[in-house]
Amino acid sequence: MPAAANDVFRALADPTRRAIFEELSRQGEQTVHALTRHARVSQPAVSKHLTILKRAKLVKHRREGRETHYRAQPAALAPMVDWLDHYGAFWRDRFDRLEDVLKRME
Amino acid sequence: MTNAAESTQTLVVERVFPHPPEKLWRALTESSLLAQWMMTNDFEPEIGRKFRFQAQPAPNWNGVVDCEVLVVDPGKRLSYSWGVGGSESGLQWVVLWTLTPVESGTHVRMEQSGFRPDQQAAYKGANYGWQKFFNNLERVTGELQ
Numbered sequence: 001m002p003a004a005a006n007d008v009f010r011a012l013a014d015p016t017r018r019a020i021f022e023e024l025s026r027q028g029e030q031t032v033h034a035l036t037r038h039a040r041v042s043q044p045a046v047s048k049h050l051t052i053l054k055r056a057k058l059v060k061h062r063r064e065g066r067e068t069h070y071r072a073q074p075a076a077l078a079p080m081v082d083w084l085d086h087y088g089a090f091w092r093d094r095f096d097r098l099e100d101v102l103k104r105m106e
Numbered sequence: 107m108t109n110a111a112e113s114t115q116t117l118v119v120e121r122v123f124p125h126p127p128e129k130l131w132r133a134l135t136e137s138s139l140l141a142q143w144m145m146t147n148d149f150e151p152e153i154g155r156k157f158r159f160q161a162q163p164a165p166n167w168n169g170v171v172d173c174e175v176l177v178v179d180p181g182k183r184l185s186y187s188w189g190v191g192g193s194e195s196g197l198q199w200v201v202l203w204t205l206t207p208v209e210s211g212t213h214v215r216m217e218q219s220g221f222r223p224d225q226q227a228a229y230k231g232a233n234y235g236w237q238k239f240f241n242n243l244e245r246v247t248g249e250l251q
Contacts, residue, residue, distance in 0.1 A: 013198070087117055087218060088117060088119070091117070091119040091216055091218070092119060094143055094144055095119060095121050095214075095216075097142070097143035097144075098123070098133060098143040098214075099121075099123060100143070101133055101139060101142045101143045102123055102125045102129060102130070102133055105129060105132070105133065105139070
């Protein structure tokens with residue numbers, strides 16, 4: 001089941017999480033350790049961010065020995081794209097209504 | 107849909123209306139007129155004014171948009187933040203209306219862009235964070251198309 005658009009937006013509203021997601025998109029699969037070095041925040045903080053990204057289905061993980069490896073799931077951005085499509089339709093509809101209101105105004 | 111990265115960083119809708127800018131300004135800023143084409147609201151054209159748009163609730167959305175007036179340049183520019191989801195962790199956007207007189211009336215441009223809550227004060231740089239993000243992701247999101 002795809003994540004809700006809200007989860008995706010919330011997950012990416014944070015600059016650190018965006019950086020982590022970008023890093024995974026760019027470099028492919030990485031361990032929490034490697035991500036921590038890149039993010040310049042503590043490992044518990046990175047793990048917390050990863051949990052939120054996971055909930056939004058933006059990343060997937062697999063365990064190998066004592067390390068957890070994460071990889072980006074760019075297809076999870078789809079609800080975000082859909083949402084913007086929806087807003088496009090929303091504004092065009094409002095413009096039509098604005099046109100009607102202007103006609104009625106003197 | 108042309109390009110995911112391009113269309114997600116900023117949403118622009120433009121139209122020329124055969125009416126003068128003054129009339130457009132009224133429709134954009136008089137609460138009762140605004141309600142006729144946007145949504146029920148308690149808008150006032152004062153910078154810093156917090157107001158709400160109330161729409162029909164939908165699945166996953168209570169229909170409330172929390173806004174704050176950012177720019178009031180009579181007859182020319184109007185901007186407000188656009189918050190969905192209530193608390194600070196909700197989704198924040200900026201809506202910017204620009205009116206330009208043209209021969210046949212008024213060119214209206216509506217721009218909705220994403221921005222980080224911590225950049226509210228620096229409105230001009232508001233969508234930088236998202237723009238950079240989507241530019242970086244262009245390659246990745248290409249495969250969604």
